[in-house]
Amino acid sequence: MTSEYMNTYDASLDDEFGEKSVSVLLDGEESELIFIDHPSTEMSVENCLSTYEPHACLVVYSVVARGSFIRAGELLSYLVREQFTADRTVVLVGNKADLARARQVTTNEGKALATTKESKFIETSSGIQHNVDELLVGILKQIRLKENREKKQAKKVGKQEPKPSKLASSRTHISLSIARELLQKICINDISKSKSCENLHVL
The missing domain is CATH 3.40.50.300 (P-loop containing nucleotide triphosphate hydrolases)
Structure with missing residues (x-):
């Protein structure tokens, strides 16, 4: 030590x-x-x-x-x-x-x-x-x-969900939401590959 x-x-x-x-x-x-x-x-x-x-x-x-x-x-x-x-x-x-x-x-x-x-x-x-x-x-x-991370999660819990807009029910918005989710999944998968168990500077 x-x-x-x-x-x-x-x-x-x-x-x-x-x-x-x-x-x-x-x-x-x-x-x-x-x-x-x-x-x-x-x-x-x-x-x-x-x-x-x-x-x-x-x-x-x-x-x-x-x-x-x-x-x-x-x-x-x-x-x-x-x-x-x-x-x-x-x-x-x-x-x-x-x-x-x-x-x-x-x-x-x-x-x-x-x-x-x-x-x-x-x-x-x-x-x-x-x-x-x-x-x-x-x-x-x-x-x-x-x-x-715990502090950020606690802040998120404290915030209320915004009310959905009229656009939220439209086909365009739904398509954009699906595209965004797919993109996030791809990005998350790429990030997780770079996060090694040996890297003590990332979660």
Whole structure:
């Protein structure tokens, strides 16, 4: 969690409560990320989520230990079932990416799991500080994007639907509406192709 890049730095360390914090500067605004790291022997994932109500979850596995990858899949399935992924950030993290010769889990397997479990994906190496900064900034970006989306949705709910005009029932208007819907579907499909599970800067 220490870093030399992207204006991040280790702010505090509290081993007693399993909480660590780091300050991250993103788009000119500084935020403090607090990581809650309880071993599953001390506190279950269910209890951790209900106790802390986190904005995001990082599910970390080791690319050199397939067992940890299987466990990560189980945790992601739980988060999907509990609908945590619907409005919260979940990032699947494959750590120890520098240990290429001992690798048991491929990058493509990690991506595939993340995609099927509505999560983002990144591989890191805490040992050589590979992608650690990108992960920290990406978590914050995802949290902000989801919060902004929720605010926009809340505004939409507050607005009343306008009354249909006389034009709305005409054939021309109906044809235009169908054309617009088709165009939107095409555009949405193109956009979704560009939104990779590895891009932590888009939803």
